[in-house]
Amino acid sequence: EEPVYVFAETSYEEGAFSTFVPIMHGCNNFCSYCIVPYVRGREVSRPIEQILHELDVLAGHGVKEITLLGQNVNSYKGADGMNFQALLKTICRHLEQTNSPIEWIRFESSNPKDFSDELIEVIAQEKRVCTGLHIAVQHGSNSILKAMNRKYTREQYLLLVQKLRSRVPEIQLTTDIMLGFPGETEEDFEQAASLMKEVEFESAFMYYYNPREGTPAAKMQNQIPLEVKKERLQKIIDIQLGITRKVMEKQVGRNIRVLADIISRDNAKELLGKTEQNERIAFEAPVSLIGKFVQVHIDSLNGNTFKGSLVQ
């Protein structure tokens, strides 16, 4: 009756500057297409003491960036009613007090239905919490969202985006979107396309619906033919590629903080780094800067990667 899950003490990999930190396991949401609640079971939240202990271990290894991980991190429930926003604040205070090298905190996955105003406030106030956010929308049509059992509407998602952008203007959003869910009409598809255009996500994980045996959606009678699913997916990909280019081009000319990550595969004189918004940037720099935060000027855009130059 009380779900149990034993979290590993740490999932740190030798030499990593960025690492995942599991904070919960399982899911209670039962989206109608998803197998996770059946195979992983109900939500179990990791005790705060274990999370802070892992952060200390990671700090000892010089880790700079962590991603708090769970199927639905926003529904974290710790002892004494600690919710996700309280957990984030507690983590930030702990990192400050211990003078930790961990300067960037990300989290995934976030369910829009559990994304509270208090969480937006924490993102706005806490410098270590990164402003690149992934919030899966899955669809833009209310009837499909209902059939998916996502428990939010198009309007609620758009309101969330509006609140985030007005409180944290530098935020960049990415998403997941699924086309060809059973019963999806042309009109539903147009709703999905119009949501993508309205929000202007910086990038998106786009895919078509694939039935998973054992889920309610797999038993739905109104499955969409594969050719139609592929066609709709391609249309969304084409729309999103244009949006990605437009959103990223706006940033050319800025100076940004970058975590230098690895040597570029294309040019041994260049390093690849990551921005706070989780974009990739290539810039000429010595190997000794790998694992360090540096300032980089964005010179241009090459595909989905910025080209930049190190600011002294």
Ligand code: SF4
């Ligand atoms: S899609 Fe995400 S929120 Fe929905 S049931 Fe699966 S894991 Fe849970």
